[in-house]
Amino acid sequence: MGTYETGAVRSADAETAHTGTPDIIAELLDLGSTDMDPSRRTMLGAIGLYSAALAVPQWGEISGRLDKLRYNPHTRIGTREVEAVRTMTEHLSSLDDQLGGRTVRPMAAAFLVNTIVPYLHAEASDAVRRQMLSAGADHCYLTGYMAMDECADGLAQRYYLQALKLAGYADDHLTYCTTLRGMSVQATELRHGINAAALADAAAAAAPQAGPRMLAFLSGQQAHAAAQAGDRDTALRKLREAEEAMDRAESQARAFGSYDPAALSYHTSQVRYELCDRAGSVQALEAADRQRPSAYRRVRVRNLGTLAERKLELGLLEEACKDWNRMLDDYVAVQSGRCDERFHEMMNSLRPYRKNPHAGQLHERGRAIARQQSQLRPS
Known part of the structure; x- marks a missing residue:
């Protein structure tokens, strides 16, 4: 199969499909354990750089593999545990919308390691195991989105790949295609347009x-x-x-x-x-x-920043300043690498216009926020 650069989504290594299924639960445990450790989180961004030619597992390679998963016969789960995972994932998603991925992702990684991984190991009926795999896929997709929001794009890809695999094991077409679409969103963020189009088309083709x-x-x-x-x-x-x-x-x-x-x-x-x-x-x-x-406070911060930047491109400096001021009202409450990008772009864009009273006051407000943030960061 061709790489993203040719507009096609690559297949995962065909040899893996024939030699046996990797231990996906061990992979999840390793990924989540590293991510939840504050002393190792800085390292994650450097370890897993974003790959524009990443091999994406196709549906036929990962679906129908429920029997390949190992389980612990000494514990058993039912629908209540599945519902608990889904409820927690929805709650974390709401917090992410309001507070940003940098705040919420450590909690998501810890929940993956301490709750979801043991549940995936547990004995259950086939129906419940599929439901738990699907719930785990949703959680990995959300955690990947949080990593992308923090600009840890290689790490986000690792979570997205786990989401694809879990969705395939669960025969969950919906989460599989949603994750492919999320990977397309990430590619557009990073200006990999051809890759983004290939992933978006693959998501539409895989949709139920x-x-x-x-x-x-x-x-x-x-x-x-x-x-x-x-x-x-x-x-x-x-x-x-x-x-x-x-x-x-x-x-x-x-x-x-x-x-x-x-x-x-x-x-x-x-x-x-x-x-x-x-x-x-x-x-x-x-x-x-x-x-x-x-x-959706985090999204509002990002989009107001983008709106102001585009108004400035049109020469609408005072209108841009109004939108940037609105952005700052929410920015102080959000911990997000992508929002930080919009803040730094604002500061750089305002520098040539500081003699304008609107731009000058906004620039000073931004400097005060930057000083406050630097004081809050651990030394």
């Missing part, structure tokens, strides 16, 4: 029967990735598909994950920006800001 909101969830990312890869026609077509699907889904009360009108407006903005429509991008980001629920 999709309702309208899930179609929007997948098509929106396909549009963004295609635009970044320079495929204008595909980007616009996929964006129309996402908009039409969201229109059909509006009668449904519950969003698919966090994909809602604000997320679609964000994708619209990204497509327009990649296609050199800066004004249209600003309009769509402003719509996303109006539509976004207040619980």
